[in-house]
Amino acid sequence: MNNNLKPIIILLIYYCFITSTNASNKTNSVDSIKKSLEEHQGHLLVNKSKTKSVPLKIANVTKINYVRPKLKKKTEVKIITPEQVKNWAKAISDTLCENEKQFVRRDILLKGFSDIKIEVRNGTAIVEETAKALEELLERRGQAAEAIMRRAEKLDANKIPPPSDYTFTRSDDIDILKKEEKPETDLEIPLNCSSLDKVKLTNSAHFDANVSLEYTSVHVALEVFECDPRVMEHIHWTEGLLDTFRENYAKDATLDFQYICSAKGFLRHYPAALWQNMYKLKTDGESIYDCRLRPWYVSASGAPRDVLILFDDTGSMNSSNLIVAKQFTLALLNALTDDDQVNIVRFNVIIESTIPCFEEKLVPANHVNCAAMMSSLKEERRVNETKMQQVLTYAVHLLNRQRLAKDTPTSCQQAIVVVTDSVYENYTELMYQLDPSGSIRLFVMWLHDRFGLRDSTRQLAGSLTCARDGRYSELVTDSDVTEQVLSILRVLERPLVAQRKHRLRVYSDVYANVEDPRRSEVYWQQKENAEQTHRYGELRRNKDKFLNTEKKYGDYLHMIQLDKNGQYYEGEDVNYRLQITVSVPVFDSATSENITITLDEEMQRNSTRTYPVNRLLGVAGVDIPIDHLKLILPYYLLGAGGSLSIVDHRGNIVIHDNVKTVFDGDILRPGYRTVDFLDVEQPAADRMPRDYPEEWFEFRKELIVDQSDGHRTMDAKSVFENGMRAILEKKDYYWKRIMNHYTVVVALPKYNTRHAVPDAIFTQKLAEEAYKALHETDFAVHPEWLYCQYVDPHFKEKKDEIIHFIRRRSDEPNFAMRKINHFFTPITPSLLEKPYQCNEDLMARLCKEIIATSPWMDIDTIQGEHSLGSITTFFASESGLMRWAVHRATSAHAEPPEGNVWARGPAEPWFRRAAAVPDTLLVHAPVAPISIRRNSFLPKPPLGERYKWLTAARTVGRTNAGVFGVAGYHFHPKHLADLLNSVTNLRILDECDEEDEDDCEARCDGKDWSCVLIDEGGWVVSNIREDSEENEEEESMREHLANLHPAAMAALLNANIFKLHWVHDYQGVCFPPKNEKLTGSNAPTLSSLLRSVWYSVKVIALASEQVFTLLYLLYTSTFANADTEAEKEKRRRRLRRDYEREKYERLYDPRVIVNRTRFAACDRSRALYELQRTPKAMEALRRGPNLCNWPLVGAEVPNTNLLLLAIYNGCPHTGKPVNDPYINEPVPLSELETHGFKVPRTAAARLACWRNLVPLPARTPHARCFPHRYADVSAPFNIH
Template identity: 20%
Template sequence: PGSPRRASRGASALLAAALLYAALGDVVRSEQQIPLSVVKLWASAFGGEIKSIAAKYSGSQLLQKKYKEYEKDVAIEEIDGLQLVKKLAKNMEEMFHKKSEAVRRLVEAAEEAHLKHEFDADLQYEYFNAVLINERDKDGNFLELGKEFILAPNDHFNNLPVNISLSDVQVPTNMYNKDPAIVNGVYWSESLNKVFVDNFDRDPSLIWQYFGSAKGFFRQYPGIKWEPDENGVIAFDCRNRKWYIQAATSPKDVVILVDVSGSMKGLRLTIAKQTVSSILDTLGDDDFFNIIAYNEELHYVEPCLNGTLVQADRTNKEHFREHLDKLFAKGIGMLDIALNEAFNILSDFNHTGQGSICSQAIMLITDGAVDTYDTIFAKYNWPDRKVRIFTYLIGREAAFADNLKWMACANKGFFTQISTLADVQENVMEYLHVLSRPKVIDQEHDVVWTEAYIDSTLPQAQKLTDDQGPVLMTTVAMPVFSKQNETRSKGILLGVVGTDVPVKELLKTIPKYKLGIHGYAFAITNNGYILTHPELRLLYEEGKKRRKPNYSSVDLSEVEWEDRDDVLRNAMVNRKTGKFSMEVKKTVDKGKRVLVMTNDYYYTDIKGTPFSLGVALSRGHGKYFFRGNVTIEEGLHDLEHPDVSLADEWSYCNTDLHPEHRHLSQLEAIKLYLKGKEPLLQCDKELIQEVLFDAVVSAPIEAYWTSLALNKSENSDKGVEVAFLGTRTGLSRINLFVGAEQLTNQDFLKAGDKENIFNADHFPLWYRRAAEQIPGSFVYSIPFSTGPVNKSNVVTASTSIQLLDERKSPVVAAVGIQMKLEFFQRKFWTASRQCASLDGKCSISCDDETVNCYLIDNNGFILVSEDYTQTGDFFGEIEGAVMNKLLTMGSFKRITLYDYQAMCRANKESSDGAHGLLDPYNAFLSAVKWIMTELVLFLVEFNLCSWWHSDMTAKAQKLKQTLEPCDTEYPAFVSERTIKETTGNIACEDCSKSFVIQQIPSSNLFMVVVDSSCLCESVAPITMAPIEIRYNESLKCERLKAQKIRRRPESCHGFHPEENARECGGAPSLRAQTVLLLLPLLLMLFSR
């Protein structure tokens, strides 16, 4: 609904401008004077009208009055941030301890069961295979290993069908289900079932518990059916999961040497690259590495990192993978030069004190060695043999195997031969079990905690989602050792047990009501990576929601970026307890608005874990808490009202402790608790007391809203659709003035409307913004739609309710209304037609063709414009010259923001594609390889398929991927509160443009009236679009080398004098399926 102008306005304006320009020639036109007094009148009329409507329908004055009545009965307390963070850390410590104790019980049971078991090569045992359970043949009989396994949906496991009495076993597709080693392992580990069940009984908040065997099978509780992917493959191998590797080994420094001499051409180089990639998969955030390719010279895969090691975080590993594709084979292999360089790097880097300061290893990937290089090993590594040598012989020829095996055996390492791509993963895994030996001999069951991650690799098992998408979790894991005396010096690792802990479990221990409106808690790892933080964004949207590639290694400094010197981050990494303060710029409303405030941060460590906890409290109202007091009877009565709801993501009562409570909403749980009907319920008494108080104080508003709805005049205020309130305790009330089906915005205040409801991370947007307004004034906004065209059709207005008339007063509640945009705009246009003159002749009107009238908010977004399509747009994009002048005059200020979790369009083609184009031989080879592999797959379900699927799918996705992680900079704009009105003139190329901006009383709005006869096109629009921060090559290199302060894990088992190093590899590992005899067909083709 725009101003009622003639349709020909645009054309006639242009005609008038042309005639005027012709008449005056080069003389610059004088600007049109817009009378400030008239604009002030309009603003006052609109402000009075809209505030009257907002106050009337929200009931703000009634609620303010009700809280004032209780003023003398409440006690206001300043929150002691340090005490609060210590208490929260203690709560989390207890919760984490319960999880680790559950895992410890599994370790004890597993080791005891294995000790009693005698290996039987002929053991026949029908176990529950997770892929085959409940499967029948064409005759209706259960398949072998596929017996009946009762599954039932369970709400604790997201309604997935599970068996909470038994576990079942997953075996990777490339392994033989009935291999004696697997059957024996499955048999003795069956005794874990009763411990799984017992753990779940003791702690019903536990989710998946599991045992990952060193032999490759994965026992999981509760039992669940696994479904293969579309290729009939389950590529999941528990041994390359982070929790397994972290628990099995100690932190390590690794130098990978890759032979790129002429003999490595073709398939051999492809296998070598895949081997390097698989080794990288086994490295974690506590490890350090570098990759050197060698022929007659040394070639650092990343030349910038010459002579040093880099942390094995995801970003660095992906960077190296991209460079791997550029390797090509030529020349002669001079291994002695490479070995000398590797030993020197490890020694020098160890002396810097930056690395793991634990295990060290050299990984050698080659098709042969003409010498044993014992003089080099004698110089650098003997007699202690602190650097292990792992050798990978590429190809089928065994002529040089003896030399490579000797190197590994003489240096406490391991030798394997990798003949095909299908062999890579299994052979790479061997080194982990060698590195685990000192830990096993020490019999040190270190508890490890992973960083936060979403493990989507388990097809069914990890399909735990909440309303916001996949569940973020951390895993607690412990290694399981062989206790048999005869194997002690061999240090045999049996596997790893673990359980997952959803990060939302942590959030349940945090009393959000004690943190204030803008306050929050967050936790980080020993590497400074975020475990939980309200600003952590896991997903991005491109067609559909996708997981960001680097979501698990977002550093605290990337979200609390105002702390340029990492003072807060480093103190937390170093497990200090203390306080830190800084001014912050917090974005809200999809990042389009900014709130500038001062935060006080309190932090401490969470004992028994590698995590540290922080709490942020905003200065002012955010640091105060009050206690009200009413009787349980009064409060219960007012909680029974049907319009009352509570924040379901807040933890008023712990409904996870007993299965019979899981179906209860928080409100239902509170009522049962207060009535004494559920004595087993554990609830937060302090929070419930405040909920009762808020319920009693806010109860009269229900009758008030009802009377308004009954007496609502037919025509005047039909645009008001919803009234709502929220209190500091997460209590909400909602009243509809129209039928639910008639609501313009059907999603508002529903569970999916995360921005506008209380959730685990933050208060509703309308509450947070109202709290920063001057008390008694309303904040108006239109919701930003996610679609490019869908414009919002509603306006939300809200105001805060304060207990006292001073800065220290807590904001106890916020109330508001939502109305139709058309209704709101009509009120604006009506007000803008008023005149000050007695004769009714207006000196200026928004209907005039020479002016444009706008209503904008304090962040510069348009709520009303004569062009309806501009609603919701940023004012600077429409009137760039005026916005520029407002910034110059200080009416608005620009705030520069940074996004270190952004996703940008990739500006380069994938190196895979380019490589194929530049190297016809490579392209031909790839094509032949594809044809041959397809042929073999057609003949028989071939073991290569798991490699083929995972590798080629990854490459296909890489080629298709259009967005990649990047850093961006973008502006936000905020009005200067002290400036109520401004007039201005802008000198343009051939005219002068005048404007008036006037604040709307008791609001966050401004009326802007602009002279439209002067277009001023020479001034570019001001955009809010983010700009990618590009780093030049030298800066990229510095960023790669730069290592932030981190705290290495407390335990290290890199070496043990009793270790028996005689088991150091030999024959290629036993492959599962006889069809692998077909591999020579491919090898003959590629090894020539």
């Protein structure tokens, strides 16, 4: 009995001991925590970032280790009340606002700006100032181009033959000493006529190349033989342009490249430059640059044209003829400009356009339309016979209708280009009946085998084209393509040259310097080749790992992210140097010449006749880089939310903040030159893509076509922060036309109408005060604005250049605001002698603001409690000034950054958001789109420091009087998460019995309830993460409530607290398969039920076949006799040998092959959410929870833009999926059928039809039309 009681007694004693120990531990843990809190209740000294200051080491009270008592098992879910959430929101607001009051010191800033004048922002004045500056720049560049033109015509008229040993400086490998290449025999023509000498080059940031200002150099097109005497003669006399080039540059050192493109196929440019250095893409293969096919050359060589291409689609068009025909058609389309109208018509016994929606009309020859027409030509079967009479009749009637059509730009010339392998009859009389006025030119491209059979095509086509002022040419091989395209352009330029009185000064579209879109396509193939190489390497390294399910699914998701989700990288790793060009045609001085031909007769006699000559000698041009053009534009007058753009006569964008040029870091986007005004300025109302509201359509027509200047107020959707945010607002649009070509457009929001205007002049005294105020202080300015800078930048940092010029102004009483003359001297000029330019108004504003903010920068120490860790306080002005101070405290998170990370002033997202909600502390969480590169083995592009920090900002100004700027502080997100956790989760100070959990209030413990802070766009500003060791780069990716808590976002949408909007990306890129399967066939299709039955029968038949095969093998098999040991060994050796021979074949797996793609333009749409701050919506937000019906409790965080939400985790979202704002999904083009069109068979054609559903009106370019028939001598007429 006693033995049985002993174990029980021992257990009772042990239990009492454990119980007392646990109670003691609980008491000790709570006591230690309370003691720690009392120790840290005092004020902490927080110093500015100086080298001598030592930060105080403090403990983070939220990181104290203590033993949390085990809670009792809950029997029911506790409810968080609206009152709790309201109190928590107020506690968070108090901390944010107290931190602002303590460190930002807005009162000192207001005192510094007490004497600053406030004015109403004047949109009309901004437009006038911009137009004046742009017009002056274009006029100066036009005069420089005309000086080159006049000198070139004079040199041509007095040219002399070059010496026999003449050589020229070639741009390729200009900085390398070359070896002489001698021909094998004296009878051979030398293969290289360029100089062997090496030219010393210097790197120039102004020209973005390695250049020499002492020389010019020549680039010769690939298909031109440079040693041809006819070419050498022109290269020789163009050397005389060096003096004109230098004179232009001496007058204005801000000039960029000057050049003349000769009709012979070479480009002489100044300064001399290394040609390879001007390319941004490093691809294999020869340079395909030909200046005669660049848009500035083609535009200057003649007025707009209507071109109808008749493509022979009969059965005889096959083999090499078909290949050459397609290459010619593609080359001709690439040579046309966006001002030209074009279409391709296939003909045999049926006449139809290559794209159904292009029937009976011509469309602009832009990238999207031309790519669509070419894609539709590829996969068609050639059948039947030629019906030339019918197709010529169709073509003439179509061009006649086009000439009379309204709301389309008027063309000066119309041409029919027939691409065929035979002409059987003489259609001269037919063409005279169809077009008696002779206004339509006719060209025939005869495709034939050089050694094949002959027919009468040469005689018939020759007489037909001669009668129609056209040209007949033979296309034998693909080497003839470029020359024959140029021959058509030479014919079309004759009317301009024939009149020899009026000159065109042409302003080009925006384009990427010397790059060609075809190089981007090659570069994309190189990227896919690199991806294939990587996959082969991974396969050989570990086949099993490479082919496992997880890996294969990851590769599949990679392409899904690129194409379906539109999460490709949109950053710009390469500056393509976008530019426009002012060009002027140069006329050949010869007006007639003798031409000798061999007659087609038995005796083969030569016949010489004198013909009139109307040839273009070339085109002279001067480049204007967009980066240089932006320097003269007054962005500092726009304020937060304002925008300044330039559009051409077609409505295409030249300059706009939301234009995206590249994708995947370094590849030009398809159609980057044809981004329309409505593609970047979108209406506030949510509509289907390209379904423009009537008022916006009328507004665009007024701006582009009807009115040269004006003003209109529109409801717009202002998109910013890489398309991830948008503000719906009213905007005032002001515009003014320049040179009858470009239009300047200024857009100003309604909320930021008053601004500070420092009433000052950039005097010597002002510069002295500003220079003293800048002593040993931190500041930055907008990196892309012109304050004062040298033409060729000398300083690495913008702020050093600003200090330098302020110092110069304070030292020089007669300081000139502009000194752009260049002096050619053998002695290198000093820094003070180099050309520079200043914006006097902006420099005066900047100096005034530097002085006004000087007291704010003078306070060295700030005492008090630091609740949000280390921070960076800042002040940013509309003039681009950024001043900041770093305040450090010991923190476990991160060191505060320097303020120059956010140096873009009013262009920063937090600046424009704060200006939209004045007197509100705006907490900005940076949002970056998901960026995936094409090559899966490359790391994701880094987001940078600016995406790792939160910003609390508020406008600085007087209520209803105007804004001086924005002030606030940058702080680390983990400190806000600590604050959120301490307010909504920690129970240290709860007045409840920890033994009885039922007496405690519900908290956001991450189990039943989670608390998040979101902004007005639904982006999660802060939430409590359980895994604190998460990758820092992944933490920088902002979460959205729709993804983190979809049930809560669905409830908010249903309650109309949030509203879903859509932003359309009309500059999107899609990645269809390289060998695209044709869809949308016009053949009849079976119903879905019959198709299902047919597929089921096929599956059953296939399965039956496999079963029968297996049964047959089992039935016919026999037992094998045993082999001898020798036979077994022989078989082993054979298997071993086969294994060694075939190991690589057995390693191969078809799943390693990359799915080859190409890139193409497409439309995409992204979901954006907007908080509705109406009384009704806020009342609905504050109601109590109803778990799964209303699984949240919310409250506004007072005096901020934030919402605090307590969300119940027990109800997963089961309804309709909410839209992910990170997905930029492609727009389905299935609605084409509803508009009465046959669905095209290729993706490019479907996109072209989609974009041409609603034709956007364009203005006829400023040009004159001249008659193209020799018999006509009437005066030139204006196409307006």
